[in-house]
Amino acid sequence: MASGDSLILFLPEMAQLPSSNAAAWINRNVNSPIMMLAFDDTTNQSAIFKGLMPQQYGVQDTQINNPTGITVYIHFAMATATTGDVDWDIELERIGDGQQDIDSDGFAAANSVDNNTVPATAGHVSIVNVTFTDGVDMDSIESGETFRLRITRDASSDTATGDAQLHAIEIRET
């Protein structure tokens, strides 16, 4: 797949929530409801998405398998804040074929995108991104393998007040 091509889309309604410190599903805009995931401004909260890396990941042509990594695009809006910044952490866990005992967690170290200035309008969606190099940095996830992505708002270090609401996540080939 060529650099910049979309691989996977995650929407809030596809999330699995951890048993503690979980983001919360909410509907925004009563007249035209849009499901979001709300992340608190005082406690680091998370949500988890499960996906399958497409077979096309890393395939540049029919002979060469040359993955370079992925870029995770985070679409978010603020509940009320119009100043300050938000920090996001992304962790990846390879499930694969006989790679991960799913009775326990095996997330690789987080990659972060920090100090994202919130939009001046609370209802605007901002798009920020963080990259992962192919290999250990993305827990060695390969094409055709299932994986999990955990997104966490690092509320302990960011400055925007009120909930940050996740609108969507897009993964592209870097």
Added chain:
Amino acid sequence: MAAGKLLIDFHPYQGHPSSTADAWHAAVNKHPVMVYPGNADASFRFRGIMPGNQYGPTGVLEFKVHYSMATDTSGTIEWEFQIARIGDEILDLDVNPSWTSAQGVVDTVPATAGHVTVASLDNHGFNNIQPGDSFILNVERDVSDGTAVGDAYLHWVEIFES
């Protein structure tokens, strides 16, 4: 991306209601569907992200809806489409979206009630949606412009670049 290529597709469980006059989820012989009644207009919405490199944009989109009828074996049905860009600090989520004008396709229903057929609408405006932008698609059945009287079942929606 070349014209005619699939950009994104939606199945019934990916949609969300519009808060008024909504279609609803059901299972027909274990097939997930959205039910659009025959006695009143109803709509349902889908959110997606326009693919990165794969989308031109060329300025026009083609929508395809895969549907079947509960009981009708004759008559017509109209499906209408509208699309709104959310984008990167473009749409305020707290206000109603800025939709494209509704455009519809009138399709003759299948002669067998359980058969799934595909209705398509080409040359729909793209509302300046850029690669990587999130967007909302509204799919509505306009009962006043069709003659079929029973429920319609939506099975799948596809968006192509024209």
